[in-house]
Amino acid sequence: MRIGYRRIRKLWLIYLFLLFFAFFMFAVSINVYLQSLNVSDMRKRDAKYHQKLREKSSKNVIVAHYIGAGSIFGNATKDDFNQNNFNPVEAEGANGKPVVIPPRESLIMQRMFQVNRFNLLASDRIPLNRTLPDYRKKECVAKEYLKHLPTTSIIIVFHNEAWSVLLRTVWSAINRSPRHLLKEIILVDDASERDFLKEDLENYVATLPVPTxxxxxxxRKGLVNARLLGADKAKGEVLTFLDAHCECTKGWLEPILARIKENRRSVMCPVIDIISDDNFGYQKSFEYHWGAFNWELHFRWFVLGKSEIDKQTTDLSAPFPTPGMAGGLFSIDRSYFYEVGAYDPNMKIWGGENVEMSFRIWQCGGSIEISPCSHVGHLFRKSSPYTFPGGVGQVLSENLARAALVWMDEWANFYFRYTSLDVSSRDKYDVADRLALRKRLHCKSFNWYLENIWPNNFFPGHNRFFGKIFTLDNETPITKAFDNYILQHGVRSRQMSWENLFTTLKPMSNVLRSSLDGENDLCIQKTTNQSALSMAIASAVVGNCNRDPRLQNLFVITPKGQIMTNEGICLDSFDIPADMTGIVRITECHNTLRQKWEYDVMTQQIRHQGSKLCLTVTEGGDRDVMAKKCNNENSQRWGFVPLPWKETT
Structure with missing residues (x-):
């Protein structure tokens, strides 16, 4: 009886599973059917426009457009890519609110997401003139600007952009810009293939209230050459470049133009707010951050330093300098744009042009600033829908290589050595014309840029250590070499300054590098399973040193004892009592005592300046780095391997 009962229970479970599966398939079928009815209904609305569009398009031959492997939502079809389904719903997305797609339309929403890599179904329901919140501070709202400001030409480059997104960008600029300041709008089509971006777009822009x-x-020429074409045809006194997926907010233009009128060499950027690619909700971003670059020269946002924030408290509406700009949204005096070298026309498609321009503007006598009173939303996508001839990685690397070779001096060797590029490949780039421009403009050095424009940078420097920090816990060749050398050369005090230590180690760098055992020696590194890009807190651990340079275990140490690495993150520990154990993290650099360390040459300990606890490797599988009471154990002994960064060989 017991065996029969178990069999019956198994059969009953199988029956329930089959019943559930049948119900699920029935629900999916009904959902698809309802969606087809809904799409049909959507296309019947605004029938005159869509009928005209369909008459111009080819027959509905369904050709699969492959995006990824095995999408459960189905691949987007040729018709999906070539159809304009803009069908606004009154008040949808009003005041920047997110759009909620009903569950019955989720499958088509996911399929259409593939077309532009954002929620196209949501965008097509938002009116072109939707309202947005005014996020300006009261000081900005109260600020009065001169009536006689320079006029501007807005230049928007697009390639296969969605109709609703492109024209919402245009209308937001028209509706929220004083008409007498908006000279014209120039749309530059970088060889789009969508039918609705041809004659239909021509007819539409002819009806706009601003010359367009x-x-x-x-x-396909890419962003740089397309923008150069637009700039060449522009008539405004100021060039304003916008990406094709933006929304300008109230009062965005006046503070930009006012600052350029004060100083024509100021290149002005707005605060870039976030438009969600999932639901088109408009989100305010933090105003007091500035842009710079990581070791791979990828653009990053960083929080303003304390000194800059202190300056802002005296005038919350005042623009502040930024070492770099994102590049998608900025304004520049038209004459100055050409005086300072416009764009490097040999940069391909997209990427790196913002790095090159940031270095060039600062090093050649200009400035890049962000106005906290100007807010423009930008649609940020998790992936790009565009193809790049040669591949995105190759195009970006070559563009960045050009920027490095022209503007970074010996730091260009650092870029080539510690990225995917080969130092020997630098000779293949012809940058003679841009080097001649630099000479003609009497531009300053990259060292000047780092010291004066970005003094809290995390790049290697002439008075900084750059290399690996390894534990002396093992009896390996490098441990013996380091011990012998450090005890025999110039040790005069227990707390040798970091600069003296760097000088002492430099002659030994080749021996230390050759002695490094990638299998057995352990180096400090940041965990790679947490995002340093978002300044999240990551654990400090030790792992195999590996002779190959890997960015996660390379560190810069400043003369003040700040131990930092790529992405502007530092070794950090709380100031706690000496009888406790402190957590050591790698988190955003902020130049406080929590992130200051000193080295005792005699004991070979790295000591926290605040708590006086010593950096310690814990036992166990994770090998975390902690701050513990100093003792004479090997787990608290550390050595340093200097690595070359400015040498060409």
Whole structure:
């Protein structure tokens, strides 16, 4: 009886599973059917426009457009890519609110997401003139600007952009810019393939209340050359470049133009707010951050330093300098744009042009600033829908290589050595014309840029240590070499300054590097399973040193004892009593005592300046780095391997 009962229970479970599966398939079928009815209904609305569009398009031959492997939502079809389904719903997305797609339309929403890599179904329901919140501070709202400000030409480059997103960008600029300041809007089509971006767009922009024209490239040239074409045809006194997926907010333009009128060499950027790619909700971003670059020269946002924030408290509406700009949204005096070298026309498609321009503007006598009174939303996507001839990685690397070779001096060797590029490949880039421009403009050095424009940078420097920090816990060749050398050369005090230590170690760098055992020696590194890009707190651990340079275990140490690495993150520990154990993290650099360390040459300990606890390797599988009471154990002994960064060989 017991065996029969178990069999019956198993059969009953199988029956329930089959019943559930049948119900699920029935629900999916009904859902797809309802969606087809809904799409049909959507296309019947605004029938005159869509009928005209369909008459111009080819027959509905379904050709699969492959995006990824095995999408459960189905691949987008040729018709999906070439159809304009803009069908606004009154008040949808009003005041920047997110759009909620009903569950019955979730499958088509996911399929259409593939077209532009954002929620196209949501965008097509938002009116072109939707309202947005005014996030300006009261000091900005109260600020009065001169009536006689320079006029501007807005230049927008697009390639296969969605109709609703592109025209919402245009209308937001028209509706929220004083008409007498908006000279014109120039749309530059970088060889789009969508039918609705051709004659239909021409007819539409002809009806706009601001002079708007479309310049078209017959083949894909990329952002730089498309913007150069737009700038060449512009008539405004100021060039304002916007990406094709933005929304300008109230009062965005006046503070930008006012600052350029004060100083024509100021290149002005707005605060870039976030438009969600999932639901098109408009989100305010933090105003007091500035832009710079990581070791791979990828753009990053960083929080303003304390000194800059203190300056802002005296005038919350005042623009502040930024070492770099994102590049998608900025304004520049038209004459100055050409005086300072415009864009490097040999940069391909997209990427790196913002790095090159940031270095060039600062090093050649200009400035880049952010106005906290100007807010523009930007649609941020998790992945790009665009293809790049040669591949995105190759195009970006080559563009960045050009920027490095022209503007970074010996730091260009650092870029080539510690990225995917080969130092020997630098000779293949012809940058003679840009080097001649630099000489003609009497531009300053990259060292000047780091010391004066970005003094809290985390790059290697002439008075900084750059290399690996390893534990002397093992009896390996490098441990013996370090012990012998450090005890025999110039040790005069227990707390040798960091600079003296760097000088002492430099002659020994080749021996230490050759002695490094990648299998057995352990180096401090940041964990790679947490995002340093978002300044999240990551654990400090030790792992195999590996002779190959890997960015996660390379560190810079400043003369003041700040131990930092790529992405502007530092070794950090709380100031706690000496009888406790402190957690050592790698988190955003902020130049406080929590992130200051000293080295005792005699004991070979790295000591926290605040708590006086020593950096310690814990036992166990994770090998975390902690701050513990100092003792004579090997787990608290550390050595340093200097690595070359400015040498060409």
């Amino acid at each position: 024209r479309i310049l078209r490239l017959s083949e």
